[in-house]
Amino acid sequence: MTASAAELDRVLAAIRSCRHCFEAPQGKPLPHEPRPVLRASSTARLAVCSQAPGTRVHASGTPFTDRSGDRLRDWMGVSPQEFYDEARVAIVPMGFCFPGQNASGGDLPPRRECATLWHRELFAALPQLELVLAIGSYAQDWHLGESTGRTLQETMLSWRQHLESKRRPRVLPLPHPSWRNNAWITENFWFEKELLPVLRHEVRALL
Numbered sequence: 001m002t003a004s005a006a007e008l009d010r011v012l013a014a015i016r017s018c019r020h021c022f023e024a025p026q027g028k029p030l031p032h033e034p035r036p037v038l039r040a041s042s043t044a045r046l047a048v049c050s051q052a053p054g055t056r057v058h059a060s061g062t063p064f065t066d067r068s069g070d071r072l073r074d075w076m077g078v079s080p081q082e083f084y085d086e087a088r089v090a091i092v093p094m095g096f097c098f099p100g101q102n103a104s105g106g107d108l109p110p111r112r113e114c115a116t117l118w119h120r121e122l123f124a125a126l127p128q129l130e131l132v133l134a135i136g137s138y139a140q141d142w143h144l145g146e147s148t149g150r151t152l153q154e155t156m157l158s159w160r161q162h163l164e165s166k167r168r169p170r171v172l173p174l175p176h177p178s179w180r181n182n183a184w185i186t187e188n189f190w191f192e193k194e195l196l197p198v199l200r201h202e203v204r205a206l207l
Contacts, residue, residue, distance in 0.1 A: 005042040008125040012040060015096060015122065021113040030111065036096035037063050044090040045128055046206045047169070048072070049143060050135035051176065052095030052110035063091045071177035072135070077200035078207070088207055090126065094119075094138045110138055129169040131202055136176040143171045156188070159195055163202075172199060 015038065021030045037053045048064075056066045064072060064083070073083050083089055095110025096118075102108055119142065123129070134143040137152050144162060149155035155162075155173050163172045175181050175191070185191055 004125065004127070008040065008042050011118070011122050011125050012038070015118050018096070018117070020117060021097065021111045026112050026116075030097060031100040032058075032098070034097045035061065037061055037098075038090075038092050038096050039063065039084075039086045040090040040092060040122070040126060041086045042126075042128065043087045044126070045130045046088065046203060047090040047092055047126070047129050047132045048135065049132050049139045050091075050093045051138050052093050052107065053098045054107055055098060055101075058098035063093070067179060068177045071179070075174070075177060075196055075199060076133075076203045078203060082207055090129065092119075092122065094142060115142055131206060132169050132171045133174055133199075134171050135174045140171075140173045144173065153188075156191070160198075163198070172202065174199070 016036050018036060019034050022034050023029075035053075035058055037057055040047075050064075053063065054066060054068075057063055062084070063069070069083075073080065076083070078089075093110065093114075095114045097111060097114075099108040099111050132143050134140045137148075137155070140152070140155050141148050144155070147162060147165070147167075149158060152175065156175060159173050163170055165171070174195075175184060
């Protein structure tokens with residue numbers, strides 16, 4: 001095992017055993033036992049970076065095992081076998097554990113502890129990444145930094161500029177594949193016509 005692979009294994013083991021948001025939280029503690037869900041390897045050149053696991057993923061321990069995952073794989077033009085090939089695709093959400101739900105039954109935002117404690121260290125152990133798919137505003141804020149637009153719409157309208165930036169790894173912003181975003185996708189016809197063909201080309205080149 002190379003030194004870089006050993007360092008990644010160390011970071012992943014630390015994340016998977018993390019109980020910070022349960023035992024020493026920033027604010028209210030996680031309302032259930034932690035179950036960090038992420039996938040990464042020293043060979044994956046593509047990273048899928050989204051918000052946080054939902055209820056189904058918390059139960060299964062496997063990311064995107066829901067309708068949003070089906071839609072995301074369709075956007076990317078990949079099979080489940082390709083998507084879950086850890087040697088080629090890393091899956092690193094902003095919050096590693098399911099954050100719980102609000103009073104109306106919607107998922108809470110990703111826990112702040114994860115990015116603060118782990119993201120810089122984790123991505124430093126993934127220098128081979130060439131493309132990050134930043135899904136939703138939380139991931140876009142972290143991966144694009146000051147380049148993020150004032151709104152999700154503004155960020156998405158600048159998707160080509162973000163992709164062609166000199167930043168490494170390159171970042172392609174995407175809306176969340178939730179079916180709640182159907183209206184946005186319908187209104188922004190350019191997303192399927194212009195962005196998705198580029199996304200599929202980029203993904204295929206890395207796989």
